[in-house]
Amino acid sequence: xxxxxxxxxxxxxxxxxxxxxxxxxxxxxxxxxxxxxxxxxxxxxxxxxxxxxxxxxxxxxxxxxxxxxxxxxxxxxxxxxxxxxxxxxxxxxxxxxxxxxxxxxxxxxxxxxxxxxxxxxxxxxxxxxxxxxxxxxxxxxxxxxxxxxxxxxxxxxxxxxxxxxxxxxxxxxxxxxxxxxxxxxxxxxxxxxxxxxxxxxxxxxxxxxxxxxxx
Numbered sequence: 001x002x003x004x005x006x007x008x009x010x011x012x013x014x015x016x017x018x019x020x021x022x023x024x025x026x027x028x029x030x031x032x033x034x035x036x037x038x039x040x041x042x043x044x045x046x047x048x049x050x051x052x053x054x055x056x057x058x059x060x061x062x063x064x065x066x067x068x069x070x071x072x073x074x075x076x077x078x079x080x081x082x083x084x085x086x087x088x089x090x091x092x093x094x095x096x097x098x099x100x101x102x103x104x105x106x107x108x109x110x111x112x113x114x115x116x117x118x119x120x121x122x123x124x125x126x127x128x129x130x131x132x133x134x135x136x137x138x139x140x141x142x143x144x145x146x147x148x149x150x151x152x153x154x155x156x157x158x159x160x161x162x163x164x165x166x167x168x169x170x171x172x173x174x175x176x177x178x179x180x181x182x183x184x185x186x187x188x189x190x191x192x193x194x195x196x197x198x199x200x201x202x203x204x205x206x207x208x209x210x211x212x213x214x215x
Contacts, residue, residue: 068211069212075102077211080139081104081135082097082104085104088131095107103209105207107206108128110204113166113205119162119168136179144179145187145208146185146207147187149193149203149206150203151200156191160188162190163188166188
């Protein structure tokens, strides 16, 4: 067992050095190599420790983090992802993308995804979430927060629960489309973060995408 772990950490050190060398010469290619090798080494670590699928997935997540983005790559990486997300929602009247430095915030009107007082996704929401998932899957070096928001109508307790359930519904749909669960956090904000005096504007789901930084 000790021999296996020593071998794994040797591979991790090698992958880190290899990734850094690649990044200096070919930035985008270096990111892909670093993440891929890191995830592979992490998966080996998971099998060595737990010898099961769950440990392998956790190990792969650790490895991917080791192969994260270098500071001089982040801007370009998020530029490309932003453009693809804008293309994915170009035909939608209920979605918008906002850039905040290197963070992307995708906002979706609540009525486009859910019936009033419901946390069940509408049939029409699935196609848009599939397009968004395709983009997220092409840019794995990001973490994702899915936030549910309500208006101030109804009780605070009810709104909190509704927002949590809606965020979880969107997360579940993204998982079904292949987005890695470990990258995502679903949070219900209830009525605490209004953005308008218009109730309809406040009923929304936001997907916040943050780059994973190297180290």
